[in-house]
Amino acid sequence: MWVALLVGCLGFSRSVHAATGTMYLTPATSNLGNGAETVLALRISPGTPINGVQAEIGYDPAKLQLVSVGDEGTAFPEIAEQNSGANPVTLTRTTTGSTVSGDSLIITLRSRNLGY
Numbered sequence: 001m002w003v004a005l006l007v008g009c010l011g012f013s014r015s016v017h018a019a020t021g022t023m024y025l026t027p028a029t030s031n032l033g034n035g036a037e038t039v040l041a042l043r044i045s046p047g048t049p050i051n052g053v054q055a056e057i058g059y060d061p062a063k064l065q066l067v068s069v070g071d072e073g074t075a076f077p078e079i080a081e082q083n084s085g086a087n088p089v090t091l092t093r094t095t096t097g098s099t100v101s102g103d104s105l106i107i108t109l110r111s112r113n114l115g116y
Contacts, residue, residue: 021044021045021047022045022047023042023053023055023106024042024043024045025041025042025043025109026040034113034114035112035114035115036112036113037110037112038110038111038113039108039109039110040109040110040111041105041108041109042105042106042107042108042109043103043105044075044104044106045103046100046101048101049100049101050099051098051099052092052093052094053076053094053106055090055091055106056088056090057088057090058087059087059088059111061087063113063114063115064111064112065111065112065114066087066109066111067110067111068084070107070108070110071107072108074105074106075100076095076104076106077093078093078094078095078096079091079093080092080093093106
């Protein structure tokens, strides 16, 4: 089973209901000074066993700069597609031979505040 996410917001601080369960970013909010960096985790609480996720995450490039995308500790290690060099960031990730049913990490997003 696959789940999908489409987010378009300033600070990535939105929780979205997927086909089953919920995908969300944590921390839910951040107060950053100009030039400060933060790491946000895209996570899923699927509700039922799944073996893949698909997401599109947009942001305002005048206010945020995406520094890096990481996947250390992800529950979805196989990359079917991932474009982290564009806005929106798009990804399709899977896990082979098993399913994910509990709250799990998808990717981390390191961003820099460019001011208001």
